[in-house]
Amino acid sequence: MFRPTSWIWVFIVGASIFATGTHAEDTVVRSFSGGSAASMVGIVPAGEDVELAGPQALSADGQGNLFVLDQVNGRILQFDPKRPDSDPDVLKMPRDVQPTDLVVHNGDIMVWDGGVRTLKAAPDQSTRGLGGDEIQLEEVSSRATDDQVAISAFAQMGSQPPGSATELLDQNTRAAVVKTGRQPDRQYVASRSKGSVIADIIPDKGNSSVRIEIQTMVTNETIGALGLRVRDQLGTVEFLEIDNSDRFYVLAEDIPPSGKNASTFVVRYAANGRIEGIYELPLENTPLTRRFVTISGDGDVYFLRTKPTGVDVVGVGFRPLRNASVIDARPSRTATAQPYNNGKFNATAAVRPSNRQQAIETAFAFEGVQWKLTPANYGNDPDSQCSGFNRIRRPWYLQGKVNQEVRGVPYCWGCHGSLANFRQRIESGTLAGNVCTRNAPRPDVAGVDCSAFVSATWGLSVHYTTAAIPAIAAPVTNPWELKPGDALNKPGSHVMLFLRFTPDRKAEVMESSTGGCNGRVCRNIYPLASLLARGYTPVRFRAFADDQTTVSADAYQDSDAPTGRKSAATKTATKRR
Known part of the structure; x- marks a missing residue:
């Protein structure tokens, strides 16, 4: 139960109107080019139905060093942002660790690989290098599920176990879950200056404001009581840090009903709980990254920005505020991105009536299917190398598991088909999965890519690519x-x-992904505004919105062995009423 306290309400309005000083510009403190050399990071180039991908996380330690998770190259890069010309230390991860998130605190290097795993330097090595060192990491332990601080740190950016599948699979409980608003959220944070603290995020009136109470874990002493209100509707609210000057930092999202101009920002409070200003995060037109912001002990806010040529570590500019009442941080600093397109899609598509129950059941069947990985499914070892980046054909989650039971349909670039077709092909000895997205799709491999998975859940046997989906799905305004x-x-x-909103208002989804799922169909959780700002559009399959809409029968006939990419963009369908 939350204790009553005396609140200092802080509302932030019209940031540009009430600024007390000049808005500091963002500054690139370090850039890494794409590649595999010591001062480079792994980049997976964009392509049709493939998003540009690079390092997934940025974290700071107590000494001011920054750590970049270069998971494509199987390592972590450590460097001092105050010495941008020095060579980074290369921390090589164990071969069996393939993380998607990273948190560094008090000397612990923790990564998320379906759970929390703690790494340290191998004997006779140290992560306190002088620059340019290569250090082998080894696993110390897997953090227990009751390590509240570690679990909460990863949950800040959505690295957490998904919620109950039963609630979604049952039509009655699913309806109740969808209507549930923001719930009280207790977060555990290992802060720089106050040690481990508890932050209670308490919903206030409506969907635009919360109260935040911070207390120490050891003595339960209340050390902060903050208020936060935005103009539209709050998405993610995460208490991030207390810096060495006892200032508080809170990550928040403001998401308008239109979904346009959704903003993500960090609010800085003085030690007495009063607002000092905000840091607006430049998420627009950047590819999906798991942990894109971190706070140093000195209160510097850093952002991880991925580009086709590499990544920038950006020192985010601070915007001072005074007399603020409601946050209105509307992004406008980046031009609209142009989506990848290798040809105009002119088809008039039609869809057959479907229902959400079938879609959800199909999705969980793809995610939960158990099957034996035979030597024929596994393929040669070493496997064939992908062109254009440091990766092999076989999805990572299958690595080393020959003759074992595995879970989930693997990612397969350009592949499509029903779950029954996948089982048939696996039982006949077809190779499982292909993450070589820069190569041509292979007809001798089984699995699904991202759009093939969504097409299957909607009941379509024709593969509608991401470019073709707007022809069969209406925008959700x-x-x-x-x-x-x-x-x-x-x-x-x-x-x-999309599956549901979590109690703390993040988006729980299911996807077929080479990165976020380590090469299979899985559930993930993301802050909603970070998806919207990066160009993701909410859409609804037209069969859900209009049960009179139909599609030609051949779009639903399962072929015996689907091979390669069969794009709806190359077909012309007709609408029947």
Whole structure:
């Protein structure tokens, strides 16, 4: 139960109107080019239905060093942002660790690989290098599920176990879950200056404001009581840090009903709980990154920005505020991105009536299917190398598991088909999975890519690519009205099936992904505004919105052995009423 306290309410309004000083510009403190050399990071180039991908996380330690998770190259890069010309230390991860998130604190290097795993330097080595060192890491332990601080740190950016599948699979409980608003959220944070603290995020009136109470874990002493209100509707609210000057930092999102101009920012409070200003995060037109912001002990805010040529570590500019009442941080600093497109899609598509129950059941069947990985499914070892980046054909989650039971349909670039077709092909000895997205699709491999997975959940045997999905799905104008079975689509790049909003107002999705799922169909959780700002559009399969709409029968006939990419963009369908 939350204790009553005396609140200092802080509202932030019209940031540009009430600024007390000049808004500091963002500054690139370090750039890494794409590649595998010591001062480079792994980049997976964009392509049709493939989003540009690079390092997934940025974290700071107590000494001011920054750590970049270069998971494509199987390592972590450590460097001092105050010495940008020095060589980074290369921390090589164990071969069996393939993380998607990173948190560094008090000397612990923790990564998320479906759970929390703690790494340290091998004997006779140290991560306190002088620059340019190569250090082998080894696993110390897997953090227990009751390590509240570690679990909460990863949950800040959505690295957490998904919620109950039963609630979504049952039509009655699913309806109740969808209507549930923001719930009280207790977060555990290992802060720089106050040690481990508890932050209670308490919903206030409506959907635009919360109260935040911070207390120490050891003595339960209340050390902060903050208020936060935005103009539209709050998405993610995460208490991030207390710096060495006892200032508080809170990550928040403001998501308008239109879904346009959704903003993500960090609010800085003085030690007495009063607002000092905000840091607006430049998420627009950047590819999906798991942990894109971190706070140093000195209060510097750093942002991880991925580009086709590499990554920038950006020192985010601070905007001072005074007399603020409501946050209104509307992004406008980046031009609209142009989606990948190798040809105009002119087809008039039609869809057959479907229902959400079938979509959700199909999605969980793809995610939960158990099958034996035979030597024929596994393929040669070493496997064939992908062109254009440091990766092999076989999805990572299958690595080393020959003759074992595995879970989930593997990612397969350009592949499509039903679950029955996948089982048939696996039982006949077909290779499983292909993450070589820069190579031509292979007809001798089984699995699904991102748009093939969504097409299957919607009951389509024709593969509608992300560029073709707008022809069969209508935009959901208000992202807060997303329902299970809808999708978040970035044309020409990636698509995810929406499942629900979490109690702390993040988006839980299911996707077939090479990075976020380690090469299979899995559930993930993302801050909603970070998806919208990056170009993802909420859409609804037209069969859900209009049961009179139909599609030609051949779009639903399962072929015996689907091979390669069969794009709806190359077909012309007709609408029947």
